[in-house]
Amino acid sequence: MAGYLGGDRCPLRPILTGGPTAVKHVLTDHHHPSRPPPRRRSVPSLVILLSLLIPLLSPIQGQDPPRIVAISLEGLDRLAEAEVLARMKIQVGDLWEPAELDAEYQRLWTSGDFLFIEAPLVTEVPEGVRITIRLEEKRPVVEVVFDGLQGLSESTITDTLRTEEGELLDRQSLANDREEVRHQFLQLGYRFVEVDTEVSDVEGGKRVVFVIREGPQVRIGSVFFDGAESFTSDALLEQISSKPRTQFFGIPNDGNLIEERLENDVEMLKAFYVRKGHFDATISIDRILYSSELEHAEVVFSIEEGPRYSVRAIEFEIEGERVFSVERLTEEVGISPGDDWDGDLVDVATNALRRLYSERAYIEARIVPSVVYSLEGFDLVLRFSIVEGEKIHVDEIQIRGNAETRDRVIRRQLVFFPGDEFRSDRVQDSWSNLNRLQYFTAVGVSTEGGDSPQRRNVAVQVEEGSTGRALFGIGITTGRGIIGSFSIQKRNFDITDFPTSIGDLPDAFTGGGQTLVLEAQPGTEYSRYRFDFREPNFLESLMSLSIRGYKSAYIREDYIEERGASEIAVGRQFLFDYNLRTEISYRHEKVSVVDVTSTAPQIVADSEGTTKISAVELSASYDRRKFRQMIGAVDGWNARGGFEIAGGPLGEELDLYRGTLSLGLYRTVFVQGEDLRHIITFKNNFAWEETFGDSTFVPIFERFYLGGAGTLRGFRYRGVGPRENGRPIGGTKRHYGSLEYTWPLAENTIRGIIFTDFGNISEETTGFDLDLYRVSLGAGVQVNVPFFGQPLPISFTWAEAIQSQPDDVPQEFLFDIGWNF
Structure with missing residues (x-):
């Protein structure tokens, strides 16, 4: 009779028995069934073996192969024999073919149900052959125990393991899990950890115990660089991650001694030296010295710098x-x-x-x-x-992705046009202009083939975001009592885009690039109602049109202030430089100061009654800032100057001159990865006013104040400046500024802030000596919270007044919601 050849999945001991011509063929090394199967035989050697042996073990030429009369499976417990037999392709009554039996053996192995399978026993009987296969089933894991676990939580470990309760026990998976547990401890600095496993039979399956001997967690106490001469230790420490633990909860350096880090640090130091011109430098870990308790280590890198080219x-x-x-x-x-x-x-x-x-x-x-x-x-x-290649010119400009925004709204932000040279600085300016609008969550500019090799079609791809907010709320504020709030704020407004149906209402009035604000804030002590509309390109020209109006009432400590105003402004942009804008505005306002108490400051008493104001302001601004999504300005500068005259030839009751000047500088000093920027910002604001004609003093409601968010952090709102009877009376000359550094903490969603604010306010220019300035130092975070598809910046800052005057009112903590409108 023919013999049987085992497959390449597992070594076999195929045995053929029966009759006086019984023959045994042992084709592989004997192994004990309790041990895991040896490594797989390579496929090429198996193919050669099959080609040599199958002809020898096949039925004699011309003789029909016997039929399978019985298949017996021994050792089953969890699985029913009938269930396994039903899965098998060979069945009782089939002709016996060694190759088919070998394939069946492989299928049983790959099912994953068995821990061990003996080589099939093929017995000759008068009716044919009987096949007997002995198997050892995988048993379910009933319990997983961690003995000696202290440095890690059990949940942290089990999340990464394949050996779980209810799963079948697999020896290879268990070995992998043992290494995984050890690896997790090594990643925390447990250099001497040992992990073993113990498996025992229990009712219903197997109990697995991970026996862990953690040993001490090794922290780096010091790092030395033997042979380093060209660079300081601090400079080299910046290149590696294996360094002593930082004091603040191990952030950012946990100080753990980890082998993988050390190996990576060697490569990082090599790269640093090569980058700095030491092309022949060699770096290695010279030695690691442990403390007597094995809890601290001294790491010494050996450096042979070689010459610097x-x-x-x-x-x-x-x-x-x-x-x-x-x-x-x-x-x-x-x-x-x-x-x-x-x-x-x-x-x-x-x-x-x-x-x-x-x-x-x-x-x-x-x-x-x-x-x-x-x-x-x-x-x-x-x-x-x-x-160099060819000089490229713009062919066509295609706008994509703007389902709501009109093409013209996007095109008027571009500073390149068909036929122009395609210059990168103009592309950057256009990209920045589109980001500044805050209509889009993403903006991209790409080129495609044009009509000739020297021309390119330019595709401006935008991804539109929500540009409107409807807010309802009620709150209690210090100094303003209970305030209700209802507001509609809409950027990218279009006054001509009326809805065609109720279903079209959410997308109506959108896409024209206009701005609309409707706001109502009724309150117990402070109330305000505001309307603001702006068309940046009036009648598709370079002119802008703004219409504003508001009405407010404020119950202050010694009086009530009521204001109502309307304003119209016309602006102009210039073709020769789109960054330059000018504007002329007219304001008519009515202010009433009533219910003045007897203890009110004299300036309040002098301002009592109703005052009408008629004023014109001329202003000019120049803006070279670069903008990015979520961050705002990242580079460049801006400036704005204005001069306002009230009264005089304009009539009404207040004659006043006022001048303002603001400057801002922005600089990206470092970029991490994809546009994660560290930014320095320096801002200054100057203001001056004085009366003329029939007016002899600046009334309380037109004076400048200082303190609080937006002016001088570290001090309360209106907490800086001249006071009378403990009440702020403001000033007529003001200067304030800030120097701020921001950086990403969690992408650009959370950014850290450190800053110093400075400023002063006075009646006279002599009040601006440096020793009279107020200065604060502070830090905080700004969180950009997604809100109706737009980032809503919320800042939490703490500031300490390091230079102040006796009457100033400090305020250390400040919570501020900034609407980038």
Whole structure:
């Protein structure tokens, strides 16, 4: 009779028995059934073995193979024999083929139900052959126990394990889980951890115990760099993650001694040295010294710096029209012969060259730096290979993604047009302008093929966000009592977009680029009602039109102030520079000061009654800021100056001059990953006013005040400046500013803030000596909360007044909701 060949999944001991011609074939090494199956035989060797042996073990040529008369499965407990037999492809009555039995054996293994399968026993009987297969089932895990677990929570470990209660016990999975547990402890600095497993039979299945001997958690006490001469230890520590634990709850450095970190740190140090010109440097971990309790370690890196290479010359290989002279390119690079090699400066120079070409419309210029080593010495040639390509012009401009916003609203923010040179600085300005609108959650600019190799179609892709808010609320505020609030604030408003049906109402009045604010705030001590409408391109021109009106009443401590005003403004943008805007506005206002108490300051008593104001303001602004989503201004500067005259030839009861000037500087100092920016902001605001004609004093309601959010943090609202009887009376000259640093804590959703605010307010210019200025230092976070599809910035800040005057009122904590409208 023919023999049987085992498959490549598991070594077999196929046995053929029966009759006087019984033969046994043992094809693999014997192994004990309680041990896991040996490693799989390789497929090529199995194929060769099959090709040699199957002909020898097959039925004799011309003789029909016997039939299978019985299949017996032994060792089953959890599974029923009939269930397993029903899964099998070979059945009683089939012709016996060794290859089919081998395939069946493989299927049983791959089912995952069995811990061990013996080689099938094939017995010859008069009617044919009887097949017997002995199996050992996998048993379910009834209980998983962690013995000695202290440094990690059980839930943290079990989340990553495959050995779970209710699952079948698999020895390979258990071995992997044992290594996973050990790995988790190693990642926390448990350098000497040992993990074993114990498996025992219990009622209903298996009990698995992970026996953990944690040992001490090893923290890095100090790090040394033997052989480091060119760089300080602090500079090298910045390159690695294995460093002593920081005091504030281990944030950001936990101080754990982890092998993977050390290996990565060696590579990071090598990269740093190469980047700084030490091309021959070698780095290794020299030694790790442990404390007697094994809880602290001293890590010593061995550094052989080698020589630092220098730049012998700078060369340019230029393919193209040579748009720039070598002198101009060298000036842009900013690296001189004799300088030490610095890869960071080379990256900066490469980007500067790309920007130089792209700002001249060579947007496809390829610039690649390379190094030419000298045969002798330690200097090299820095060579820039430049393929200039063609100057690209704008062909068509396509607007995409704007389901609601009119094309014209987007196009008027662009500062490039069909036929223009496609310059990167103009693209950046256009992108910034679109971000500034806050209509879109994403803005992208890309190019596609045009009518000729020198022309490109430009696609402006936008993703629209919600641009309207309807707010209802009620609150209690310090100094303003109980206030109710109802407001509708709509950017990208369109006064002509009437709804065609009730279903169209949510999308109506949208897409025209206008601004609308309707606000009602009734309260017990303070009430305000406001209307504001602005059309930035009136009648599709460069002119803007704004109409505003408000009415308010404020019950102050010594009097009641009631105001009502209307205002109209016309602005102008200029073709020669879209960043420049001018505006002229007219304001007519009626102010009443009533119910003045006997203890009120004299300036309040003098202001009692009704005053009408007629005023015109001329203003100009210049804005070179770059904007990003969620952050706001990230680079550039802006300035605004205004001069207002009230009364005089305009009539009414108050004759007043007023001048204002504001300046803002913004600078990105560092970028992490994808647009995660560290930004420094410096702002200053100046204001001055004085009366003329028949007016002899500036009334209480037109004076300047200082303190609180938006002016001087660390002090209460109106808590800085001249006071009478403990009441703020304001001033006629004011200066305040801030220096602020912000950085991302959780993407751009949460940003950290540190700042210093400064300012002063006075009646006279002599009150602006530096020792009279108020100064505060503070820190906080700004959270951009998604709100109706828009980021709603909420800031929490703490500030300490480090320079103040006796009558000032400090306020350390400030909560502020900033509406970027």
